[in-house]
Amino acid sequence: MPGFCRDRRAHGGTGSANFGxxxxxxxxxDVEPSLIAAGAAGFLLVVVLWLWRRSRKAAVxxxxxxSARLGEEDLALEGRGGVERxxxxxxxxxxxxxxxxxxxxxxxxxxxxxxxxxxxxVVVCDDQGEIVLKNAQAEEFMxxxxxxxxxxxxxxxxxxxxxxxxLRAAAADGQPxxxxxxxxxxxxxxxxxxxxxxxxxxxxxxxxxxxxxxSEKRRLEAVRRDFVANISHELKTPVGALGLxxxxxxxxxxxxxxxxxxxxxxxxxxRVARIMDDLxxxxxxxSEEAPTREPVPVHLIVAQAAERVRSAAEQQGIRIRIGExxxxxxxxxxxxxxxxxxxxxxxxAVKYSDRGSTVEVGGRTSGNWLDLRVRDRxxxxxxxxxxxxxxxxxxxxxxxGRDTGGTGLGLAIVRHVVHNHGGEVLVESQxxxxxxxxxxxxxGPAALLAPPAKAG
Numbered sequence: 001m002p003g004f005c006r007d008r009r010a011h012g013g014t015g016s017a018n019f020g021x022x023x024x025x026x027x028x029x030d031v032e033p034s035l036i037a038a039g040a041a042g043f044l045l046v047v048v049l050w051l052w053r054r055s056r057k058a059a060v061x062x063x064x065x066x067s068a069r070l071g072e073e074d075l076a077l078e079g080r081g082g083v084e085r086x087x088x089x090x091x092x093x094x095x096x097x098x099x100x101x102x103x104x105x106x107x108x109x110x111x112x113x114x115x116x117x118x119x120x121x122v123v124v125c126d127d128q129g130e131i132v133l134k135n136a137q138a139e140e141f142m143x144x145x146x147x148x149x150x151x152x153x154x155x156x157x158x159x160x161x162x163x164x165x166x167l168r169a170a171a172a173d174g175q176p177x178x179x180x181x182x183x184x185x186x187x188x189x190x191x192x193x194x195x196x197x198x199x200x201x202x203x204x205x206x207x208x209x210x211x212x213x214x215s216e217k218r219r220l221e222a223v224r225r226d227f228v229a230n231i232s233h234e235l236k237t238p239v240g241a242l243g244l245x246x247x248x249x250x251x252x253x254x255x256x257x258x259x260x261x262x263x264x265x266x267x268x269x270x271r272v273a274r275i276m277d278d279l280x281x282x283x284x285x286x287s288e289e290a291p292t293r294e295p296v297p298v299h300l301i302v303a304q305a306a307e308r309v310r311s312a313a314e315q316q317g318i319r320i321r322i323g324e325x326x327x328x329x330x331x332x333x334x335x336x337x338x339x340x341x342x343x344x345x346x347x348x349a350v351k352y353s354d355r356g357s358t359v360e361v362g363g364r365t366s367g368n369w370l371d372l373r374v375r376d377r378x379x380x381x382x383x384x385x386x387x388x389x390x391x392x393x394x395x396x397x398x399x400x401g402r403d404t405g406g407t408g409l410g411l412a413i414v415r416h417v418v419h420n421h422g423g424e425v426l427v428e429s430q431x432x433x434x435x436x437x438x439x440x441x442x443x444g445p446a447a448l449l450a451p452p453a454k455a456g
Contacts, residue, residue, distance in 0.1 A: 121211030127204055129168035138163075138211055141191070159183065159191060163209050166195035170207035174199065180214075189215045223391070230393035234275055234408065238268040278409040282392070285337055285416045293421075295330040295444035296338060298370065302361060305342040309350055317355045320346070323362030330444030331370050333421045338441070341417035342372060344410035345437045349376035353434075369423075370443045377434035386427060390415040414439070 112133075115122050121138030125131050134142065141159040159181060166177045174197045181191045195209045242265060249261045306320055313320050331338065342361075349359040353376045360375040381389060388394050393408035414437075418425045421441055429435035 120213075121209075123163055123167060123209040123211070124198075124206060125167045125171055125208075126206045127171055129164075129171050129207075131164075131167075132206070138209075141211055159211075162191075162193055163195075163211065166193055167207045167209050170195040170197045170209075171204060173197075174204055187215075189213055190218050227392055230408070231275075231279070234393060235272065238271045238275075241268045242272075275409075278413065281340060282409055282413050282416065285340070285413060285420065292334050293332045294335075296333060296335045297327060298325040298329045298331055298363060298372070299327050301331070301335070301338050301342055302363075302372075304339050305346055306361065308339075308343050309346045312347065313350045313359070316350055316353070318350050318353055319358045320350075321358055321360050323360070325363050329363075329365065329370070331441045332444050333441060337417045337420065341414045341439060342374070344414050345374040345439070348410055349374050349378065349435070349437075352376065353378035365443060368443055370441050372439040372441070373436060374438075375434065375436040380431040380433050381427070381429040381435055382431050386429065389427070390425075 112135075115133070115135040118135060118137065121141060122133075122135045123131060123138045123142070124133040141156055142163060162179055162181050166179060169175065169177055176197065177195045179193050181193065183189045183191065190213070192212045192214050193209055194212075195207055197204055198206045198208055245261050245265045245268065249258060249265070252258050252261065302322060302325060306322055310320065346359065346361065353359060357377050361373070363370060363372045365371075385394075390411045392412045394411075414425055418439060418441070423439065423441040426438040426440060427435060428438075
């Protein structure tokens with residue numbers, strides 16, 4: 001090895017030799033191995049201390065940065081035990097931050113649940129117009145990206161386009177917007193979309209859109225307008241006739257003419273009275289959304305309804321054929337309302353049947369349901385009118401309706417009675433051949449023991 005000389009010699013007393021000692025000579029200087037080991041250890045210690053101090057400073061810097069992010073800037077890192085105290089304080093701060101995160105998550109969940117129970121659709125976007133939140137009601141109008149006329153999703157695409165357009169305009173310009181959208185379905189719907197910007201004290205953070213389905217509200221408004229117009233028209237005719245007849249009667253001296261005019265006045269006054277009675281019945285039935293439910297014998301309902309309509313049927317020369325239901329057969333409901341519903345169906349059958357024809361009344365049970373059926377062989381109902389016949393004052397043949405003295409409220413009463421009893425009314429009709437109306441109602445406790453009732 002260059003610069004080194006290794007010499008193994010015998011030292012010590014006579015006849016002895018030392019084989020365990022190695023001497024290194026560096027440039028003429030002998031160096032013991034223990035000194036070299038001590039120097040290397042010292043060097044390593046210095047390196048370790050230097051690395052430790054460096055890592056300590058890095059840790060201190062990270063602690064300071066974390067404390068600043070958590071809102072703490074006065075951590076005491078100097079002095080004895082400063083780092084340990086700072087770590088303890090930092091741990092408490094982290095615990096507080098985690099608690100706040102948990103509170104925020106709970107508030108977010110609460111907000112989502114609240115929005116899910118809002119009856120209107122709610123859509124929220126950020127300041128770039130990207131959707132960040134929408135409730136289930138809004139997803140009904142934003143559930144598709146591709147138009148599909150067969151599947152009926154074109155309306156959804158139109159609704160989504162309008163919502164996004166209003167949202168992005170509100171987020172970009174900070175101006176609210178409102179739009180009413182008519183969707184022709186099916187089903188036909190009318191939506192009102194309100195978009196409002198979301199702003200803090202110094203900047204906008206997005207926008208919110210509220211989607212309200214106003215279809216039912218519009219329908220009720222139309223029904224209300226039609227009701228006022230129709231009741232005014234229905235009352236105008238007999239009231240005008242009464243005035244004209246009274247004026248004529250005042251200047252008439254012929255006893256025969258006076259008698260005829262008096263009968264006409266009586267007939268028109270009865271017509272007004274019937275309209276008022278039907279309006280009162282309809283108002284009462286509508287207000288009794290949950291009528292008293294008790295087992296009512298079906299034969300009693302049929303018998304009383306037939307008795308009420310018998311006089312009108314005899315005047316028209318119409319025979320009423322009743323399939324007598326078993327006496328143990330019953331239906332759950334309000335007796336007065338049920339008799340009124342069946343009477344109105346039988347009265348309509350008599351009015352719109354030809355003289356000398358037959359009206360059949362019968363029923364049958366099916367599981368927990370009772371079907372009461374009224375069938376005539378009269379003029380029938382055109383297919384395009386079937387959806388409207390249960391509207392107030394609607395008549396298929398207005399001229400014949402006035403000739404028969406109808407008020408146009410009978411089927412509206414039937415519909416409300418059936419609705420109040422949790423049932424339904426069904427109609428089958430062929431123009432020129434007659435109609436069949438069926439009241440489907442929940443049966444009473446003895447119904448399952450009774451055999452099916454049939455028309456006789």
